[in-house]
Amino acid sequence: MKAVILALLLGGCAATAVAPPSEQAPQLAALAETDPVDTAHDAADDPAIWRNPRDPAASLVIGTDKKAGIHVYDLAGKRVSFTPAARLNNVDLRDMGAKGVVVAASDRADKDVAHVSMFTLDTVARRLVPTGRFRVGSGEAYGMCLWRRARDGALFGFVVLKDGRIDQVAIDLSGAAPKVATVRSMKLGTQSEGCVVDDRTGLLYVAEEDVGLWRFDADPAAPTTATPIARVDRRVLFDDAEGLALAPKGRDGGYLVVSSQGDNAYTLYRLPGVTYAGRFRIGGGAIDGTSDTDGIEMMLGNFGPKYPRGLFVAQDGDNAPDTQNFKYVSWADVLKALGLR
Structure with missing residues (x-):
């Protein structure tokens, strides 16, 4: 099965530009880091970002500790609240x-x-308020991403199971508490986790860790066919391919960003055609760099003087001597280093 998948990826990605060796990826300094999570070893996992439109400097970052719960941090990286919960892995949010x-x-x-x-995010108290825990289907939940459909504002979630199955859920917010119902399933061949949906185009991107990146139509009425868009080639993208994030531009352009965990880098693909655009690492500053990154998140917009064009957040798998945490990088620095716009 895996050989077939690899063959499809090789055929489907023949037009992808040839990239330089990974060691040429520039290092960018993190401008802030969060307080370490409370539990040791493999604990911090995935971030989400809420941008405060009225006061960008008061924006918040949410990060999971998959052994203890979920944290809320400010832009200085200080933990402002914590909600206990057992084994939360990936997290996403939408302003509804x-x-x-x-x-x-x-x-x-x-x-x-x-x-x-x-949960709902209380943006004044800067804390998460639990609103329910909902069964999706059999198997171990792993990845998670949300989609707000452009035409009607309907909210959907995608739960990536550890075996590569992807369950789509409809999230009904019309009542006092959410209602969650599984509406369809898709399948990749091996272990998968990272996912992100482009709200503009209704396209779901999923990372199959040892194989590469795939694209699905996010609409629940659409076929469940997966389209291969980039392969793990150990030049541009190393296994494990982990977290995914989007930096949208215009109607369907911008960048898809991937955590290339196997060589501690981050790979950019230009949208809509998903062609290679560059790669970078985090390091070389007063704050230690990142390695073995699981989840990443990206949001464009003004977040204040340090982040005038957007904020990129990456989990750090080795924050020794402290426990794991999350690092903040200016998106303006990424674009400048890679010569992008």
Whole structure:
């Protein structure tokens, strides 16, 4: 099965530009880092970003500790609140207007039955308010990403199971508490985790860790066919291919960013055609760099003087002598270093 998948990827990605060797990736300094998580070893996992439109400097970063719960940090990296929860892995959020900022996390507490844990972000108190834990389907929940459909504002989630199955859930916010229902399933051949949805185009991107990147139509009525878009080639993208993030531009352009965990780098692909655009590492500054990164997140916009064009957040798998944490990088620095716009 894996040989077939690799063959499809090689055929489907023949037009991808040839990249330089990974060691040429420039190093960019982190401008801030979060307080370390409370538990040791493999604990911090995935971030999400809420940008405060009225006061960008008061924006917040959410980060999971998959052994203890979920943290909320300010832009200086200081932990401002913590919500205990067992084995939350990936997290995503959407600002739903009158319904508030909705946060969803993949819940691995039951390895036989996947769940989604839901919260709202109290942006004044700077804390998460639990709103329910919902069964999705059999298997261990791993990845998690949200999609707000452009045409009607409907909210959907995608739960990536550890075996490569992807369950799509519809999230109904019309009542006092959310309702979550599984509406379809898709499947990749081997272990997968990172995912992100482009709200503009309704395209779901998923990372199959040892194989490469795939694209699906996010609409629940669409076929479940996966399209290969980039392969793990150990030049541009190393296994494990982990977290995914989007830096959208215009109607369908911008960049897809991937954690190339195997060589401690981050790879950019130019949208909409998903062609190689560059890669970078985090390091070389007063704050230690990152390695073995799982989750990443990216949000454009003004976040204040340090982050005038956007904020990139990456989990750091080795923050010794402290426990793991998350590093903040200016998106303006990424674009400048790679000669991009």
